[in-house]
Amino acid sequence: MQRLLVLFDLDNTLVDRRGTLAAWAAEFTARHRLADEEQAYVLSMVAERAYPSTFDAIRIRYRLPMPTAELWRAYCTDIAALVSCPADVLDGLDQLRAVGFRLGVATNGAVDIQRAKLQATGIAERVDGAFVSEEANAGKPQTRHFALAAARCGTALGDGGWMVGDNPVNDIGGGRSAGLGTIWIGNDRSWPPNDPGPDHTVPHARAAIDLLLLHSAGHTRTTT
Ligand SMILES: [Mg+2]
Known part of the structure; x- marks a missing residue:
């Protein structure tokens, strides 16, 4: 048949996805000690779609010390845990x-x-x-x-x-x-x-x- x-x-x-991302953005800004008002900006960066290049932009904006690949891996792990x-x-x-x-x-x-x-x-x-x-x-x-x-x-x-x-x-x-x-x-x-x-x-x-x-x-x- x-x-x-x-x-x-x-x-x-x-x-x-929307609810998951909001929770993730809150975690991300807290973990990297970013100002609370950056939560909305971080969220807007990943809102449509997130790729490794998205985290290149985030790394540069916040002068984060870790490589982009590490940020991307963490994002995948975090989202999988939240979704x-x-x-x-x-x-x-x-x-x-x-x-x-x-x-x-x-x-x-x-x-x-x-x-x-x-x-x-x-x-x-x-x-x-x-x-x-x-x-x-x-x-x-x-x-x-x-x-x-x-x-x-x-x-x-x-x-x-x-x-x-x-x-x-x-x-x-x-x-x-x-x-x-x-x-x-x-x-x-x-x-x-x-x-x-x-x-x-x-x-x-x-x-x-x-x-x-x-x-x-x-x-x-x-x-x-
Ligand atoms: Mg859809």
């Missing part, structure tokens, strides 16, 4: 696999940090594969990103599936262009005007999982 693919975005979809995936979402991933879905993670970012998060949260052991954009310089919304993620899960885009994510352009626009059904994690935001909408909008990852479980149950009923 063909197992239908579901790709999940990682940050602010399966894990709360978590809600228990009901982890359970949901198990449930989706149990009813026959093939699961993957499709995420932009640096390999070190994204892999560290996948391992630390327990997501890695619950999915068939994961693809991080830096591994092949192929970021969302490029179709190549989704194709490589599908390949990691042992399937191909031509066999269809779903993309679940919070970013209208990268996850939803990209997923649609890749031929996938789309589920948008809305987080109380409204859909950008003039953009073709997602197939479904839900408030959080658990709701997306429930929708997929319902969908699969309906599918079973109509085909048996």
